[in-house]
Amino acid sequence: MRKGINRLILISCLSAAPAVAQDGGTPAKPLNTAEWVTADDYPAAVKRKGESGTVAFALSIDANGMVAACEVTLSSRVALLDETTCRLLTERARFTPARDAAGNAVAGTFSSKFHWSLGPPPVSPMASWQRVTYLHIGPNGKVLDCREERKGPVPEATGSICWLSSPSAFTIGLRGGIGQGNRLVISEMTQNVAGMTTYTEIGRGPDRRITGLNAATFEAWPSGKVKKCAAAGQDGFAVGLPSPCTYGLGPFMPFDGKAPRKIRYSIITSIEK
Template identity: 40%
Template sequence: MGGERSMFLVMALLAAQAQDVLPVTRAKPRTTTPWITNDDYPAADARQHHEGTVAFTLQIDPSGHATKCDVTASSGYPGLDNGACFLLMRRARFDPARDASGKAVASNYPGRFTWRLGKAKPTRTGVDGTAGSKAPPPPGMLELAVAALPATYKQPAKAEIRFGPDRRVIECRIEESSGSAAVDKVACAQLRSLEDASAGSKAEAAEYIVSFRADPVPRP
């Protein structure tokens, strides 16, 4: 009986401790303006009349930025899935979740977006102002696990890589910093190690969003 009571007290204590660190308020979007509209329709999918709903979960850091986007239910088309996550990572901003003490904490934000073609010819506004079939494709997504992240890390890095005649990466340029020069360097190092990253494409360059997550190495 004494052992059972002790176990109960330990479980109650652990539950209380867990409750202290769990968010008591959820992350809330900072604006009611839609993050994605039909003007963002991926051109290739629009031409092929692809439609579908993407379910996603965003990981939100204490500053209210999205650090990762996971597709939890696919639309059935990679272009629509990747397009939604790319736009969410770049545009979504939140008032962060807070714990019982009022401190901002990391949290998750689930959602859904439906790509649906209207009667009007769909276009996609590109980052360079072009639209439709002339718009650049969404950047590739690369996620890296590291033992720890520096305090200066604020967001995924955006980089452009260029290919040589053999389709291997010969140059990497950071377009939008992660906030940490060391993290940016790791991002480019990983992108440089890609082999034939543009397989099936004749493009001379490509853009990537490189996100990081802290995944400490377990002790033996």
């Protein structure tokens, strides 16, 4: 990527889920995310207009780890960015295929989003925040209702998952598979800054079962730069996926003081027990 021209950030939204959730199965896992979209791929016509935006997408992965289909689940409102994202992902993205309980390669899905930007990344406030999404999902994967709660200064780049297409293999995976009755799914993104307000990770409650966890810890220095980012736990369908350290965390607003702030960032998906 050539520095100083533009910046592309791959932000994991809900990571991956198997096309058919089965006990003992494993989801499709990305292999070459750094090659999916680069700064050189920015469409010239869009660049001339100074346009940018975030494209959320859902990929259907075949049993060979190739992209069989790409669906834009949240538009950037720039048609060419939407089209370019899906075209490049279909051409370049490669996966370790999902496997069923018997170890056989099966079809799977992967959902995430790209932020296309011509300028420097937006600066985040030094604060704790949490975005919690509550989804009631029916037996066939249809999202019956969706609502969000936002606490603190939640960055716009986190987007929303209430745009999820349904019914789909992904929403079936979120609810733990096809089954009887409706199921409440909670998806949460939490950033807790040491010494500031702390938000409880709801998915860890006694009445919840975690289906996906991807967390990291890092330091935000007085300059606003992020350093010493390290994975801090994975569970469920997020096991083996890139840690949040690859999501383009920060930079933060410069702050007074000589010591860095320690921060924990987590994405948790859970269902009722």
